[in-house]
Amino acid sequence: MRADILTLALIVGLFTWAFRFFPTRADISRLPQGGALSRFLAATGPAAIATLFTASVVPFVEGGLPLPLAFGTVAVLAVYTASRSVVGATMAGSVGYGSGVWLLGTV
């Protein structure tokens, strides 16, 4: 492994671990229910996942493949609604997107 790549990996890895670990040491058990910080933290999870979904979809929209994207999205929604299974919905979304690409001959 080249020294510059190892150095890069160690710096980024160390900071990323610190970002993930040190905030878990904060004592949040005494936060008042419904208080400002409590509301902020409660909203962080949904906001983060919504953000990551949106950010991961933006390149697909910019790439000009809206119909396969619609196929994949509808497949996730349909299978999750029917089964409440994250596994099944994820697989269905992938198959739906791939099917859309294949059917439309866009690759």
Next chain:
Amino acid sequence: MSEMTQNSTFSDGLLAGFPIVLGYFPIAFAFGVAATGQGLNGWEAFGLSLIVYAGAAQFLALALITSGAPVLIAAFTLVAMNLRHVLYGPALLKRAGAAISRRYAWAWAFGLTDEVFGAALGQLARGRRFSEPFMFGLGLAAYASWLSGTALGAYAGGGALQGWPVLEAALGFMLPALFLALLLSILSRAQVPVIAVAAVATVLVSLLVSGTAGILAGMIAGAAAGLLGLGGRDAG
């Protein structure tokens, strides 16, 4: 949403990590293929996954390495990209409630990626009790999938998927599909405004500034919307 408390053993964590295993493996495979296709050797590709363990940052690392960016500039660009992770621990522990053990957080927090955080939050929302063995199981399943996918992709080499464009496209949609499924698993009516604010901020800032800025802006805007009461009184 189930209110029944479910077991939270190490094995339960491994099982709960199965969707992430399915999502991670093809993406890590694609990373291994891309890394070797851009001139890294197999050990360098595997080393990035082993040490950094942050998918989006690893793909950006490839771009920075191949563009010849200085190591420190590249490193701190990637560090800034991962800054969002500071929010995950407190948000997860807030949901888990008081009186939980955090003795081994220094170890399981290493695996607190976007998807592990989302899956853990989804499990807690459906009645799972927080435990450190559960977090170890969940994190280990995801990490093993990420490492094995990278190794196989690096072994297959650059251009391995060139003859399979539909498969490549389907695998490329696995991550958005996983995020959408995770979002559905924690969705509540009270938090729809938070989600909408986060999504709009992400799109606008991504288009106007950059994808990394869009991710930070989306998370901060969504959490700020919760702070202002748009996510209900205590939506957690």
